[in-house]
Amino acid sequence: GILAKSIIDQEIGEEVTLDKLMEIMEKAEKQGLVHESFNMQDTAMFVCNCCSCCCGFLRSVKDMHNYDSITKSNFEPEFIYEKCNLCEVCMEICPMEAIYHHWPHKKDLSDNMMLVRRDRCIGCGICASNCPSDAISLVKTRDVIPIKDQKELMAKRSKAKTH
Structure with missing residues (x-):
């Protein structure tokens, strides 16, 4: 997505193959990280792998019991x-x-x-x-x-x- 291209252009990330991406996603899942994105019909801007203790968004959903704020x-x-x-x-x-x-x-x-x-x-x-x-x-x-x-x-x- 747009954010991934920007991160690659700034040399703080790298382009990976689909197989490598799936390997990274599976490893994140085994560590208890939630795959999150702005899931839209137009485009997916990014995918984060987040925990509910450090991710400000997930933490606020859990700690404030605001479960309807997340898709x-x-x-x-x-x-x-x-x-x-x-x-x-x-x-x-x-x-x-x-x-x-x-x-x-x-x-x-x-x-x-x-x-x-x-x-x-x-x-x-x-x-x-x-x-x-x-x-x-x-x-x-x-x-x-x-x-x-x-x-x-x-x-x-x-x-x-x-x-």
Whole structure:
């Protein structure tokens, strides 16, 4: 995108192949970083790999519980409970603290499970890509079409009262 070209021109970044890019993205995902961009129909200006402790935007979404200010993906995690060993890796790595361990109340322990707070989940997939037992899959739950351009994006963010 435009920003990538500028970074390459300033010699603070380099052009990479698609294979190398995918390798970098996968490594970032394994470290718990969220792939973020201004996702627009016109163009994707950049892709960041962010954590919710250092990225000002993700941190403000999480800390101020302003989950509607971020464009969620069209996917949400779904647990395959037969595979889940309750290791809590998903809970620990979730950047929005959207996953929690529901401790059992029933004698048969059938309600001892990991659950997702749907209102907090942004559909980033970090939980699924880091689950050691492959007990989480991403399921398409909506068909949101990206906004048209940067002007529409800024209007949406302004309406949500974020900067």
